[in-house]
Amino acid sequence: MTKVLFVCTGNSARSQMAEGFTRTLSRGKIEASSAGMEPKGLNPFAVEVMRGKGIDISGQRSKAFSAELARAMDYVITVCGNAEARCPILPPEVRRLHWPLDDPAKATGSVEDIRTVFRLSRDEIERLVKEFLVELKESSR
Numbered sequence: 001m002t003k004v005l006f007v008c009t010g011n012s013a014r015s016q017m018a019e020g021f022t023r024t025l026s027r028g029k030i031e032a033s034s035a036g037m038e039p040k041g042l043n044p045f046a047v048e049v050m051r052g053k054g055i056d057i058s059g060q061r062s063k064a065f066s067a068e069l070a071r072a073m074d075y076v077i078t079v080c081g082n083a084e085a086r087c088p089i090l091p092p093e094v095r096r097l098h099w100p101l102d103d104p105a106k107a108t109g110s111v112e113d114i115r116t117v118f119r120l121s122r123d124e125i126e127r128l129v130k131e132f133l134v135e136l137k138e139s140s141r
Contacts, residue, residue: 001029001030001031002029002030002031002074002075002136003030003031003033003072003073003074003075004022004030004031004032004033004073004074004075004076004077005032005033005034005035005069005070005073005075005076005077006018006019006022006032006033006034006035006077006079007034007035007036007037007065007070007076007077007078007079007083007087008034008036008037008078008079008080008082008083008101008103009036009037009038009040009080009082009083009103010036010037010038010039010040010041010062010105011034011035011036011039011040011062011063011064011065012036012039012040012041012042012043012046012062012105013043013045013046013103013104013105013118013121014079014080014101014103014104014121014125015034015035015036015079016034016042016043016046016057016060016062017046017049017050017057017121017122017125018032018034018077018079018099018125018128018129019032019033019034019057019060020050020055020056020057020060021053021055021125021126021129021130022129022132022133024055025129025130025133026133030133030136033063033069034060034063035063035064035065035066035069036062036063036064036065036083037065037082037083037086039062039063039064040062040105041062042057042058042060042061042062043104043105043118045104045105045114045115045118046104046118046122048115048118049115049118049119049121049122050122052119052122053122053126065083065087067088067090070087070088070090070094071090071091071094073094074093074094074095075094075095075096075097076090076094076095076096076097077096077097077098077099077132078096078097078098078099079098079099079100079101079125080100080101080103081100084098084100097132099125099128101121101124101125102121104117104118104120104121
């Protein structure tokens with residue numbers, strides 16, 4: 001089974017949503033997990049907007065990134081510049097990708113403004129995960 005680790009700074013939103021989409025859209029064919037350089041706890045807006053897509057990530061927890069964990073993966077996907085810069089050099093068999101996503105947790109304004117930012121981020125992550133899964137499927141042929 002292919003193992004994928006999504007990494008961001010806080011492991012509160014972007015990487016958590018990517019983990020949830022990958023688990024759901026791969027129908028259990030990919031082992032997805034996420035971690036953060038400085039875990040902050042699961043963002044309630046991330047849980048809410050994912051629920052809007054029928055995906056429950058409320059049971060996921062923020063976890064700390066470790067080089068050991070990353071070395072056990074087939075893919076490490078950083079979803080923010082901070083994580084990309086701090087991710088150690090990995091063995092050549094671990095493919096490293098970078099998705100430069102804005103942090104929805106930095107959104108300001110009304111609750112509805114923040115929800116809108118989270119929904120936009122969620123939709124971008126869903127698109128990237130779908131593209132990644134297509135690439136994986138094509139490369140395994």
